[in-house]
Amino acid sequence: MAANTETAQPNIVAPAKKPLPAAKNVDSQSVLKRLQSELMALMMSGDSDISAFPEEDNIFIWKGTIKGSKETVFEGTEYKLSLSFPNDYPFKAPKVKFETTCFHPNVDVQGNICLDILQDKWSSAYDVRTILLSIQSLLGEPNISSPLNPQAAQLWGNQEEYRKMVEKLCKFQDA
Amino acid sequence: MASGFISDPPLSKKKRTNGSAKLKQIKLDVRREQWLSRVKKGCNVDSNGRMDNCPSSKHTASEENRSSCKEMTRKGEDIEGTCIQDSDSRSTINSPDRSTYSHDESSGKDFSGSSSNSISTSCSGNDSEEEDDDGCLDDWEAVADALYANDKSHSVVSESPAEHEAECRYTVLEDDKNPRVDFSKADFKSEVPESKPNRRAWKPDDTLRPRCLPNLSKQRNSPLNPNWRGSRKTVPWAWQTIIPQPSQCPICYEDLDVTDSSFLPCSCGFHLCLFCHKKILEADARCPSCRKLYDHVDGNVGLNIGAKAFCITQSCRTGTGW
Numbered sequence: 001m002a003a004n005t006e007t008a009q010p011n012i013v014a015p016a017k018k019p020l021p022a023a024k025n026v027d028s029q030s031v032l033k034r035l036q037s038e039l040m041a042l043m044m045s046g047d048s049d050i051s052a053f054p055e056e057d058n059i060f061i062w063k064g065t066i067k068g069s070k071e072t073v074f075e076g077t078e079y080k081l082s083l084s085f086p087n088d089y090p091f092k093a094p095k096v097k098f099e100t101t102c103f104h105p106n107v108d109v110q111g112n113i114c115l116d117i118l119q120d121k122w123s124s125a126y127d128v129r130t131i132l133l134s135i136q137s138l139l140g141e142p143n144i145s146s147p148l149n150p151q152a153a154q155l156w157g158n159q160e161e162y163r164k165m166v167e168k169l170c171k172f173q174d175a
Numbered sequence: 176m177a178s179g180f181i182s183d184p185p186l187s188k189k190k191r192t193n194g195s196a197k198l199k200q201i202k203l204d205v206r207r208e209q210w211l212s213r214v215k216k217g218c219n220v221d222s223n224g225r226m227d228n229c230p231s232s233k234h235t236a237s238e239e240n241r242s243s244c245k246e247m248t249r250k251g252e253d254i255e256g257t258c259i260q261d262s263d264s265r266s267t268i269n270s271p272d273r274s275t276y277s278h279d280e281s282s283g284k285d286f287s288g289s290s291s292n293s294i295s296t297s298c299s300g301n302d303s304e305e306e307d308d309d310g311c312l313d314d315w316e317a318v319a320d321a322l323y324a325n326d327k328s329h330s331v332v333s334e335s336p337a338e339h340e341a342e343c344r345y346t347v348l349e350d351d352k353n354p355r356v357d358f359s360k361a362d363f364k365s366e367v368p369e370s371k372p373n374r375r376a377w378k379p380d381d382t383l384r385p386r387c388l389p390n391l392s393k394q395r396n397s398p399l400n401p402n403w404r405g406s407r408k409t410v411p412w413a414w415q416t417i418i419p420q421p422s423q424c425p426i427c428y429e430d431l432d433v434t435d436s437s438f439l440p441c442s443c444g445f446h447l448c449l450f451c452h453k454k455i456l457e458a459d460a461r462c463p464s465c466r467k468l469y470d471h472v473d474g475n476v477g478l479n480i481g482a483k484a485f486c487i488t489q490s491c492r493t494g495t496g497w
Contacts, residue, residue, distance in 0.1 A: 030427045033427065033428055033429070034426075034427055034428050037428040090426055091454055091455065091458055121466075123461075123463040123466065124426045124455065124463045125425060125426070125463035125464055
């Protein structure tokens with residue numbers, strides 16, 4: 001396995017890294033190692049509620065999915081996300097966005113997420129798995145005080161109506 | 176039944192060493208096909224006839240392969256000496272014990288194969304690897320043969336074909352009942368009384384086992400022993416295994432070396448490598464685990480704290496240091 005990843009690395013790096021100096025190359029090698037290890041760990045962890053996988057040609061961009069937690073208004077729904085990792089990951093947070101529309105107080109129409117650990121509270125000890133789990137728990141426990149989606153924040157008080165809204169959007173997505 | 180094959184091949188194959196490589200390839204293919212078909216059919220449930228036939232044919236195939244390629248190397252040696260008569264006699268004398276050696280190996284392979292059907296693909300993969308490595312394997316076996324021949328007197332060598340046959344019968348008989356358990360038994364029994372060059376890991380109760388090797392069974396039993404804490408000083412490595420020490424840096428996933436693993440920059444005990452620590456110091460300088468600001472002193476402080484935490488047995492250091 002180790003041999004495979006090592007041989008695969010030059011292919012992935014080559015197109016993106018050629019213009020950059022050698023020092024940067026070393027960095028991206030370690031980012032690659034980290035991302036590959038994370039991918040392995042994520043696949044071995046066997047989480048059924050979250051998943052993520054790199055894009056075909058670029059390991060710095062991943063597609064993830066989150067299932068809504070049980071006993072929340074998001075139960076039974078599934079959301080797609082995109083994760084874009086910077087060249088100095090994990091020292092800088094990845095950019096995470098919802099790809100599917102998510103009616104949530106802390107998610108705007110474009111899918112941007114307002115979550116502290118993705119901004120100023122980022123720590124290099126976080127990884128893809130903890131990010132996805134954090135977003136999953138954010139779904140059920142929104143921060144109403146600083147909403148990106150005021151309409152969702154208003155409706156949050158009425159859980160039945162909120163559930164209907166989520167279901168409606170879910171059907172709209174599927175269709 | 177197999178002993179007939181053993182004495183024959185060296186003499187008959189002597190003349191066609193040129194084609195032996197090709198022959199070897201064909202035979203390996205045949206062997207692989209047999210092996211795969213056997214695994215596909217399922218070793219345990221299938222008819223006994225199949226189970227009896229397959230291993231033996233496999234054995235002979237592999238024996239022939241080995242002896243033929245051995246022949247190549249031997250011939251190479253003998254050309255230098257220009258002493259063909261000698262080589263013939265040598266090869267015939269040596270052939271019995273050589274074939275027992277290869278048989279043992281193949282029976283070992285049988286055991287691993289029959290014990291788990293699911294590994295069939297990996298087993299066949301091993302076969303192909305072996306094919307690739309055959310060049311060095313020959314040399315290795317030749318060395319092993321030489322050692323073996325030195326160890327044993329000629330009288331034992333002449334005995335070995337009978338022994339070998341008995342082994343074969345034994346495995347075939349046991350085959351009918353339960354291949355899983357009895358292959359191991361057969362393998363074991365044939366190995367112990369002959370005291371061959373050891374090709375296995377040491378067992379805990381092995382009499383020849385070097386003392387310096389750590390004893391796993393002891394390690395496992397130690398928590399059950401009420402006095403084990405008292406003996407901590409005598410086995411410092413056991414104490415170290417209790418503290419959960421990551422072998423990799425949790426930030427970059429590179430292996431931690433000795434310096435890294437004794438490096439504790441934060442009182443929360445979060446391990447990371449010096450390289451990542453430096454990177455974090457350049458940025459927000461907070462511990463990734465507890466978010467506490469790292470002390471803006473160079474790494475020495477961290478190193479001392481780390482040493483203190485891990486060198487509990489060395490009281491002098493903790494006394495003079497901090």
